Amino acid sequence: MPARSARPATRKVRLPLAEVYRLLEPGPVVLVTTGGPGRPDVMTMSWLTMMEFEPPRVGCVISDRNHTFGRLVATRECVINVPTVELARQVVGCGNVSGRRVDKLRRFGLTAVAATKVGAPLLEECWARLECRIADDRLVEEYGFFVLEVVAAWIDRAREDPRTLHHRGRGVFAVDGELLKLPSRKK
Amino acid sequence: MPARSARPATRKVRLPLAEVYRLLEPGPVVLVTTGGPGRPDVMTMSWLTMMEFEPPRVGCVISDRNHTFGRLVATRECVINVPTVELARQVVGCGNVSGRRVDKLRRFGLTAVAATKVGAPLLEECWARLECRIADDRLVEEYGFFVLEVVAAWIDRAREDPRTLHHRGRGVFAVDGELLKLPSRKK
Numbered sequence: 001m002p003a004r005s006a007r008p009a010t011r012k013v014r015l016p017l018a019e020v021y022r023l024l025e026p027g028p029v030v031l032v033t034t035g036g037p038g039r040p041d042v043m044t045m046s047w048l049t050m051m052e053f054e055p056p057r058v059g060c061v062i063s064d065r066n067h068t069f070g071r072l073v074a075t076r077e078c079v080i081n082v083p084t085v086e087l088a089r090q091v092v093g094c095g096n097v098s099g100r101r102v103d104k105l106r107r108f109g110l111t112a113v114a115a116t117k118v119g120a121p122l123l124e125e126c127w128a129r130l131e132c133r134i135a136d137d138r139l140v141e142e143y144g145f146f147v148l149e150v151v152a153a154w155i156d157r158a159r160e161d162p163r164t165l166h167h168r169g170r171g172v173f174a175v176d177g178e179l180l181k182l183p184s185r186k187k
Numbered sequence: 188m189p190a191r192s193a194r195p196a197t198r199k200v201r202l203p204l205a206e207v208y209r210l211l212e213p214g215p216v217v218l219v220t221t222g223g224p225g226r227p228d229v230m231t232m233s234w235l236t237m238m239e240f241e242p243p244r245v246g247c248v249i250s251d252r253n254h255t256f257g258r259l260v261a262t263r264e265c266v267i268n269v270p271t272v273e274l275a276r277q278v279v280g281c282g283n284v285s286g287r288r289v290d291k292l293r294r295f296g297l298t299a300v301a302a303t304k305v306g307a308p309l310l311e312e313c314w315a316r317l318e319c320r321i322a323d324d325r326l327v328e329e330y331g332f333f334v335l336e337v338v339a340a341w342i343d344r345a346r347e348d349p350r351t352l353h354h355r356g357r358g359v360f361a362v363d364g365e366l367l368k369l370p371s372r373k374k
């Protein structure tokens with residue numbers, strides 16, 4: 001499906017797939033976009049985990065009460081967009097209303113741009129964007145748990161200090177603070 | 188299995204199970220302890236997600252190359268311990284060596300105390316501790332993905348500013364920084 005805006009993404013460069021885990025392993029709140037019939041939609045999500053480095057696989061839980069659930073099941077594609085603290089208002093806003101009733105991209109001033117491998121749109125305002133396809137749906141019926149494969153990834157390398165959000169429940173978010181560098185022998 | 192130390196946990200109080208998501212949803216690095224034959228063991232883990240509020244279910248990925256994998260499969264129990272920044276050295280250390288060769292609790296000065304519902308030990312030095320049992324192992328063979336149910340949870344309420352760690356890969360960790368409170372209509 002075409003995204004709302006035809007203008008190309010700006011300032012974003014392709015991220016090697018082997019680096020995707022460095023975005024999601026820290027547990028940021030993300031914005032999940034879906035395409036399909038009608039306008040593009042977006043939901044806020046915090047229940048996700050890396051499952052494999054390369055090809056990168058991501059596991060996530062989406063309740064069948066969410067509008068996104070049916071759209072993801074139908075199209076088998078989505079985009080995981082990683083916002084930074086500057087988008088905190090939009091992140092909470094997208095979590096508080098349903099795409100069944102509201103054009104969330106319009107309401108929260110988010111710009112859809114075309115992805116390269118999936119029909120769901122990228123969000124121009126986000127620091128990073130991961131194009132995903134469903135890889136395994138065995139646990140969807142019981143837990144709403146989707147295994148996704150990341151098929152293309154984009155990042156804004158111009159952002160020097162991207163600070164992501166970590167939801168602690170009830171509208172409280174911890175923002176990334178200081179960075180520690182410790183000697184690790186592993187990824 | 189008895190934990191190494193028989194002394195009871197200090198300063199920890201029971202956390203209502205409905206509050207567990209507030210600990211893990213933000214994506215902290217955790218220390219997973221297992222019991223079973225021989226000394227207790229611990230591994231560092233970042234690939235986990237909440238899957239259900241109550242009873243709290245947690246999904247996590249543990250490679251079958253890790254010593255913990257066989258112990259978890261055999262005992263079907265573990266404890267997810269949530270460390271704060273003060274334990275950063277131990278967190279990285281536990282991720283760099285294998286429990287097959289090293290008594291990691293001894294090497295890193297971590298204290299095992301008895302749990303209440305599982306044989307795996309609690310780590311006294313950690314801010315929070317979640318006693319877990321395997322709830323679903325359908326995706327273990329293919330992805331190393333375990334669905335765990337949290338059956339008891341403990342937290343140190345005396346800690347006023349617990350700052351957890353978020354792994355960005357290659358030994359870089361973001362430490363929790365400022366807190367934002369935004370109006371949310373949802374959990």
